[in-house]
Amino acid sequence: xxxxxxxxxxxxxxxxxxxxxxxxxxxxxxxxxxxxxxxxxxxxxxxxxxxxxxxxxxxxxxxxxxxxxxxxxxxxxxxxxxxxxxxxxxxxxxxxxxxxxxxxxxxxxxxxxxxxxxxxxxxxxxxxxxxxxxxxxxxxxxxxxxxxxxxxxxxxxxxxxxxxxxxxxxxxxxxxxxxxxxxxxxxxxxxxxxxxxxxxxxxxxxxxxxxxxxxxxxxxxxxxxxxxxxxxxxxxxxxx
Numbered sequence: 001x002x003x004x005x006x007x008x009x010x011x012x013x014x015x016x017x018x019x020x021x022x023x024x025x026x027x028x029x030x031x032x033x034x035x036x037x038x039x040x041x042x043x044x045x046x047x048x049x050x051x052x053x054x055x056x057x058x059x060x061x062x063x064x065x066x067x068x069x070x071x072x073x074x075x076x077x078x079x080x081x082x083x084x085x086x087x088x089x090x091x092x093x094x095x096x097x098x099x100x101x102x103x104x105x106x107x108x109x110x111x112x113x114x115x116x117x118x119x120x121x122x123x124x125x126x127x128x129x130x131x132x133x134x135x136x137x138x139x140x141x142x143x144x145x146x147x148x149x150x151x152x153x154x155x156x157x158x159x160x161x162x163x164x165x166x167x168x169x170x171x172x173x174x175x176x177x178x179x180x181x182x183x184x185x186x187x188x189x190x191x192x193x194x195x196x197x198x199x200x201x202x203x204x205x206x207x208x209x210x211x212x213x214x215x216x217x218x219x220x221x222x223x224x225x226x227x228x229x230x231x232x233x234x235x236x237x238x239x240x
Contacts, residue, residue: 034084034102038070049074051095064177068098075175090229121172123164126154132220137207138163143194146207153178153220158229161221176204178224185218197221 041050043063048055050071056063064078065071067087073095080099081091094102127133131153137146150164152172159179162172176197186194186205193214197204208214 030101033068033098034082035086037086038066038068040065040070041072043072046072049077051077051097064093066095066098067092068094068102071095121154121162122170123150123152123162123167123172126152126162127167129155131155131158131224132216134213134217135167135209136217139194139205139207141203143205149173151206151217153224159224159227161224178221179227181221181225183218183222183225197225 046056046063049061051073054061054074054076056074061074063072064075066073066078067084068082078093078095080094080096082094082099082102083089084092084094084102099105127150133150133152135148136151137148139146150167150169152162152164153160154162159177161176161178163174163176164172178197181197181199184196184198186196188194188211193208193211195206195208195214195218197206206214206217208217
């Protein structure tokens with residue numbers, strides 16, 4: 001009976017999380033959005049975006065939290081920034097519904113009836129106003145095979161690493177939210193300039209073309225991981 005009760009409780013919690021938009025935001029009334037920090041819905045309580053209902057997966061649709069309401073949403077539905085009073089009126093990532101409420105702005109839609117997604121930023125445009133951009137290799141879990149791509153941290157989105165297949169691509173194939181990651185230096189081996197991003201069970205290993213480029217990326221990623229959004233001008237750079 002105890003097991004049945006626990007299962008029913010988990011099921012009700014799951015339903016509350018998924019259908020939370022019909023019952024009010026988690027722990028916050030609408031008029032409190034941006035005034036108080038929300039209680040985040042736990043990732044393991046949802047299998048789909050709580051706004052567009054799109055199913056999550058590890059590559060093309062990843063989980064993000066709206067900093068205003070606490071919902072678990074996909075990148076497309078959280079491609080907005082709004083000032084939040086509880087965070088000193090700094091810009092934070094929020095979902096579309098909270099963005100409209102907090103700013104009063106109307107969200108423009110494209111021909112397909114969807115707003116421009118977070119990955120739909122041209123590499124050339126983003127690189128031209130980036131904190132750092134260059135070619136890197138992202139190694140596999142064994143640290144042997146590397147996939148070369150074009151990596152960018154934009155000035156207008158300094159807490160996210162965008163990965164393009166090529167410098168002129170019109171859309172990134174993935175992004176990595178850098179906030180909270182640890183940047184690790186790896187010893188030089190076989191003339192490879194390696195460093196890592198690590199957080200909980202997530203680990204990314206990168207290889208740069210030179211030690212200087214590696215150190216620049218490590219500094220830039222460390223600032224983003226610490227939530228520093230306004231680096232000094234002398235630390236802004238872009239490597240072609």
